[in-house]
Amino acid sequence: MSAAVPPLKIAIAGASGRMGRILIESVRQAPDCVLAGALDVPASPAIGNDATGFLGQASGVNIEADVRRGLQGAQVLIDFTRPEGTLHHLAVCQELGVKMVIGTTGFSDAEKAQIAAAAQRIGIVMAPNMSVGVNVTLKLIEMAARAMPEGYDIEIIEAHHRHKVDAPSGTALKMGEVIADALGRDLKTCAVYERYGHTGERKPDSIGFATVRGGDIVGDHTVLFAGTGERIEITHKSSSRATYAQGSLHAARFLAGQAQGLFDMFDVLKLR
Numbered sequence: 001m002s003a004a005v006p007p008l009k010i011a012i013a014g015a016s017g018r019m020g021r022i023l024i025e026s027v028r029q030a031p032d033c034v035l036a037g038a039l040d041v042p043a044s045p046a047i048g049n050d051a052t053g054f055l056g057q058a059s060g061v062n063i064e065a066d067v068r069r070g071l072q073g074a075q076v077l078i079d080f081t082r083p084e085g086t087l088h089h090l091a092v093c094q095e096l097g098v099k100m101v102i103g104t105t106g107f108s109d110a111e112k113a114q115i116a117a118a119a120q121r122i123g124i125v126m127a128p129n130m131s132v133g134v135n136v137t138l139k140l141i142e143m144a145a146r147a148m149p150e151g152y153d154i155e156i157i158e159a160h161h162r163h164k165v166d167a168p169s170g171t172a173l174k175m176g177e178v179i180a181d182a183l184g185r186d187l188k189t190c191a192v193y194e195r196y197g198h199t200g201e202r203k204p205d206s207i208g209f210a211t212v213r214g215g216d217i218v219g220d221h222t223v224l225f226a227g228t229g230e231r232i233e234i235t236h237k238s239s240s241r242a243t244y245a246q247g248s249l250h251a252a253r254f255l256a257g258q259a260q261g262l263f264d265m266f267d268v269l270k271l272r
Helices: 018-029 083-096 109-118 132-147 170-183 242-255
Strands: 008-012 033-039 076-079 099-102 123-126 153-160 207-213 219-226 231-238 261-263
Touching (some): 008 018, 076 242, 083 109, 132 170, 132 231, 170 207, 170 219, 242 261
Parallel strands (some): 008 033, 008 076, 099 123, 153 207
Antiparallel strands (some): 153 219
8 A cells, every 4th residue: 555645835925915815714724735834924913823714714824024934834825915925935945945826916027037037946937827728728728829820919908906006917917928829929128018098000010008997807818819800808807816826826735746937827737
């Protein structure tokens, strides 16, 4: 009889936030994972509380402001916070050999380079959207772009809740990158993020972005391929953040077999 595989020890950053709680609940429900740590900012009133107290349960894992203490015993940290927090956690994870699943968005190019450098020492999965459905959508739009390289104007429309602080969303930007790569373009030079006043005719090789913010929209993304006499719309709509959590657990399991390297959800889901 083969020995039982020990559960994957996972820590959660931003543990008292909405996404943090969803991640904690998902880890607790997963038979092959165990909650090993919980982190939050020092000013959080949740510091010192049991991480699963909101579930009416006791896990024995307290929410910590000290990153090293919070990561003690963890194999993977799942981080959906802010760039500055994620980079602070990244430095400690490198020291301790803790792998990372990064769902944070809004990184600058220089910050992305820091993450890539860290991936030479630890395994990292970084994606602007961990949802399995979103990543399948990314594959579909890549296929569509390759099949329709000319004669179609491409627009990306995204909508999120009123509290989202970055725009366009990381997922929308990833969609633009996937399309630009498929078409042999550079998104930095062909993206159009704003239109106001007399803009002139649309440039045929541009990729447009439109942003909507309001209410409690979890996340809607549509890629429009508008041709002459027809248009194709590929849409993904999220109704729950639980999809991001489940995708994150897929990523954490994937990292269990990776000593180092920078990966995305295409790697995790074998979509390449």
